[in-house]
Structure formats: structure tokens, C-alpha cells
Amino acid sequence: MTLIERLEALTGPCRESEEAIYEALGNCNHKRYECYSIQGDSGQTCLDCGKDLYGADHAPRYTASVDAAMTLVPEGLRWCIDTGNGEPRSFVEPPHPYNGQPFWGKHSTTPAIALCIAALKARGVS
Numbered sequence: 867m868t869l870i871e872r873l874e875a876l877t878g879p880c881r882e883s884e885e886a887i888y889e890a891l892g893n894c895n896h897k898r899y900e901c902y903s904i905q906g907d908s909g910q911t912c913l914d915c916g917k918d919l920y921g922a923d924h925a926p927r928y929t930a931s932v933d934a935a936m937t938l939v940p941e942g943l944r945w946c947i948d949t950g951n952g953e954p955r956s957f958v959e960p961p962h963p964y965n966g967q968p969f970w971g972k973h974s975t976t977p978a979i980a981l982c983i984a985a986l987k988a989r990g991v992s
């Protein structure tokens with residue numbers, strides 16, 4: 867099952883899906899790390915992917931918050947959320963409507979998840 871299919875199947879906000887989105891965008895969401903201290907500089911290194919976790923954030927609540935979902939919309943693209951046939955739906959598209967097809971996201975319960983789906987499609991995440 868793809869990430870988009872997982873999101874479409876949700877019945878409400880889901881922390882595991884938020885972490886999967888965060889990872890799909892190249893962020894480290896691993897839980898195992900080691901601490902280092904080099905000449906007074908200290909931090910953490912991920913034991914799974916090797917990334918330096920100094921100052922790293924945790925996965926935002928993409929599926930629970932429209933504000934967080936909006937951070938997934940690629941820079942410069944337009945977005946919209948409405949309630950098409952009574953279901954939350956969203957699209958993300960290039961600034962001029964005739965420069966490309968919109969990426970649609972629909973969800974049975976929450977507008978945040980609909981926006982997540984549209985924004986991830988616009989980013990090429992499947």
C-alpha cells in the first residue's frame with residue numbers, strides 16, 4: 867500500500883502516517899541515536915541513517931492540523947480546500963490554472979488529510 871493509499875484509508879488523524887510523511891520527505895524520524903561531544907559541541911547522531919539530529923524537529927501533526935498540512939504544499943503552488951460533495955477535498959496546482967493539471971486530494975473525514983494527499987501528489991510522493 868502506498869503512502870497516498872494509506873492516507874486515503876484513514877478515518878482520522880494518525881501519528882504513524884505523520885511520521886511516514888516526514889520520512890518520505892527525507893527527514894529522519896528514527897528513534898535510535900547516540901550522543902556525541904566534540905570540543906564542546908554536543909549533539910545526537912541517528913544510529914539508523916547517520917544524520918546529525920542537532921536541532922531536529924519531530925514530525926508535525928500533518929493529519930490533524932491544516933496549518934501543518936499546508937507546510938507540505940510546494941513553494942509557489944496554489945492550494946484550495948472545500949467540501950465538494952460534502953466530503954473534504956483539496957487541490958494543489960501551479961499558480962496559473964492553465965499551466966498544469968491540479969493534484970487532487972479527497973478524504974472522507976478531515977480537510978487536513980485531503981490537503982496532505984494533494985500536496986504529497988504535487989511533490990511526486992506516491
Ligand SMILES: [Zn+2]
Nearest residue numbers: 894896912915
Ligand atoms: Zn535517522
